[in-house]
Amino acid sequence: MTQVGWIAVDWGTTHLRAYAMGPAGVCAEASSADGMGALNRDGYEPALLRLAEPWLDAGRVTPVIACGMAGSRQGWHEAPYRSVPCTPLDAGQLIAVPTRDARLAVRLVPGLKQAQPADVMRGEETQIAGALALMPGFDGVLCLPGTHSKWVHVSAGEVVSFQTFMTGELFALLSTQSVLRHGMADDGWEDAAFDAALSETLSRPERIGTRLFALRAEGLIAGLGAAAAKARLSGLLIGLELAGSRACWLGQPIAIIGADRLSALYARALAAQGASSRLLSARDTVIAGLSAARHDILERTR
DSSP: OOOOOEEEEEEOSSOEEEEEEETTEEEEEEEESOOGGGOOGGGHHHHHHHHHGGGOOTTOOEEEEEEEGGGSTTSSSOOOOEESSBOSOOGGGOEEEOOSSTTEEEEEOOOEEETTTTEEESSHHHHHHHHHHHSTTOOEEEEEOSTTEEEEEEETTEEEEEEEEOHHHHHHHHHHHSGGGGGOOOOOOOHHHHHHHHHHHHHOGGGHHHHHHHHHHHHHHSOOOHHHHHHHHHHHHHHHHHHHHHHHHTTSOEEEEEOHHHHHHHHHHHHHTTOOOEEEEHHHHHHHHHHHHHHHHHHHTO
């Protein structure tokens, strides 16, 4: 394997992903279930070493740049939020973390905060930096769907403002822990059910409460199947998110950063409203963002 120049790390709540970076980009990668939720503060360095040990050389220090929950208050070492408007990532404000293993030189990427209305992000700022590296000169809106979806207005290379929607978390809670769970024990899917529910919520978002319970009622008395129920729940919640963020994305260039299937759902939902979007891989934008930070660090030391 090509000698590893540095290591890029994406540290989420449930997963840890590490990338060995060489002159041509990623030369090896590894992942584990050692996310923030599974670790105490002393567990971060050993978790990283379990993945990165094969990439380290004795007597040589390997730089590590990590984004995500390792920099949270409950993480490895707190990397305080930076205030918007600002560039998504500033190499000069990365936070150095003391390590026991002398082969590691770890720096953490700070998240971003917004005072009014109050909002925060951690990890997404690196994806945003990567998206801007992959789309030079982009001015518009970035959508980052997930557990806590973000809608981000970017202009002139800066994050101007953003808003968060708990869409993914609400879907998980409602489909697995509410009364609706009884009608959703299925991995199937129906596009038509998604589209109809999306349209319902965008037209009458104030009726979300009654439309949610209707999923249970229709399952009991009208034979609504699990695949249709799950697709309708997704359509209702994504529709509610699009209704709430409409002022942000309407008439703007839009790029979506996320997992393929979820990003495709958001693109479908936006297309139903006459809005086109470009899809970017979450993995690619994380790597591009961390690589941009590494490049800036090298430029500062010249």
